[in-house]
Amino acid sequence: MSTAADSATHRRAEPVPAAPAPSRARLQTVLLAVGIALAAVNLRPVVTSLGPLLDDVRADLGMSAGVAGLLTAVPSLCFALFGLAAPALARRIGPIAVVAAGMGAITLGVLARSYAGGTTVFLLLTAVALAGVAVSNVLLPVVVKRWFPHRVGPMIGLYSMALSVGTSLAAAATVPLTAEMGGSWRAGLGIWSLLAAAALVLWAVVALLRRDRSGGGRPAAGEGRTAAEPSGPIVRSRTAWALAVFLGLQATSAYATMGWLPKIYQDAGVSDGASGVLLAVVMAVSVPASFVLPSLAARRGDQQLFVVVLGICGIAGYTGLAFAAGTASWLWACLVGLSMCAFPLALTMIGLRARTPGGVARLSAFSQCVGYLISIPGPIAVGAVYQATGSWYLPLGLLAALLVPQMVFGALAGRPRHIEDELPRVPATA
Structure with missing residues (x-):
């Protein structure tokens, strides 16, 4: 009897295996x-690395001017079509596993096309x-919402800043x-x-550590298992x-600016080299702003003020480009760069x-897919x-005018409400 009691006491005194869990959890969080940052860096070089070399690619592959022009629309079309599949894939194998697969697709596609x-x-x-x-565009905000539910602003800021760095770097x-x-x-x-391969390796390690299967692993802290998920068609959500x-109007301005800004400056008498530097300024301005803005926006109940301020910056920038592109060139570049921070603001929103990761997944897929089609x-x-x-007055006037509805719809989207309150709900199964 005493031997059994001693044995039970000894077993109770043994160190429990769960002791190192906090350290492992911290490691997983850091990884x-x-x-997230490394994945974001890889989301734009697929596109921005091609532009500077497009003439060489066309000459070597015998690519027609029409097909080359089509390449400017292919990214938005692919983002819209393939992004629709992301939520279903995330429900089946988990968002982390899908992002890891996305990094694999980027690695394979970028490497293999260089041998085409x-x-x-x-x-x-x-x-x-x-x-x-x-799929990574759609699901990275979901990963942030699920595993960093109380740090949405800072993590979206990290993601947005890394995306800007990747865009500029390539x-x-x-x-x-x-x-x-x-x-x-x-x-x-x-x-x-x-x-991209470096991101793939890191996300594969994270997926193994998280054992991200059947819905994406453990819920984040504070995320109840009985939380109601939106079940009605998301098209019913205003x-x-x-x-x-x-998002669509923001992407319209962003892609038009990246595609045409050097030409706008060159037609105003700015040298080719200086026009390229000014385009880099537009991208560089968004790097620190993309990191700070989401944190500031997340602290407020609504984001309408930020929407309006960024829209006004864009109107001032495009107006300056229309009438005085060769004068105060850096000022217009900085103002346009600030207006392009509407993208990280949209990611924050x-x-x-949405209250739940499932809601974020559906909202991210819908808003980004529809938005890219609009753009x-x-x-x-x-x-x-x-x-x-033959001049830039009307084109720049068009871009400035589009910022007015952008501010209107951004203000509507920035109101403090959740899509779960606009759609029928059913309790999630345990």
């Missing part, structure tokens, strides 16, 4: 935060990489890297697969539509306008108006 022998294969492999970008470094590697566009595009239109005609229309008029 996931680094993974024809235009069709090049386009298909670019679409593979963009599919990885699309645009600025692709040509010098290509020159260092012998001048081949294949090496210049393929080198970015290494960055907030979702407002956010989608806001995606995380705030497709914008840059094409700006170019068409410029060709028809």
Whole structure:
């Protein structure tokens, strides 16, 4: 009897296996935060590394001017189409596993297209990489909401800043890297697969540590298992539509600016080199602002003030470009760069306008997919108006005018409400 009692006492005195859990949890949290940043860095080089080398790619592959022009619309189309599949995939295997697969698609697509022998294969492999970008675009806000529920602002800020860094880095470094590697566009595009491969390895490790299966693993702290998930069609949510239109108008301005800003400056007498630097200024301004803005926005119940301030910056910037692009050039670049911070603001609102990760997934997919579809005609229309008029007054006036409805829909999306309150709900199963 005493032996059994002593044995029981000894067993109770043994160290419990759960003791190292806090350290492991901290490690997983740090790895996931680094993974979010590294994934975000990889979401734009697929596109921005191609622009500086497009002439070389066209010449080598025999790509027509029409197909080359189509490439400007392919990213938005792929983001919209492939992003729709992200929520269903996340429910089946978990958001972390899907993002890891997205990093794999980016790695494969970017590397393989650098060996493409024809235009069709090049386009298909670019679409593979963009599919990885699309699902990651949609699900990274979901990962933030689920595993960082009380740090949505700072984590969206980290994500947005890293995305801006990746955009600027690929645009600025692709040509010098290509020159260092012998001048081949294949090496210049393929080198970015290494960055994607690093993200893939890290996300694979995170997925293994989290054992992200069947809905994405453990719920975040404070996320109840009986939380009601939105079950009605999300098209019935006014907030979702407002956010989608806001995102679409923002993307219209962003893609038109990135595509045409150097030409606007050059037509005003600014040198080719200086115009490229000014485009880099637009991107660089958004790096620190993208980090700070989401945290500030998340502290407020609504984000309407930020929507209006960014819209006014954009109107002032485009007006200055229209009438005095060659004068105070840096000022207009900074103002336009600030207006483009509407994107991280929209990402923040995606995380705030839904209570549950499931709601964030549906809202992210809907708003980004619809928004990217809305943005497709914008840059094409700006170019068409410029060709028809021979000046930038009307195209820049169009971009400035679009900021008015952007502010209206952004203010609607920025109201303190949740899509769960606008849709029928059913209790989630345990």
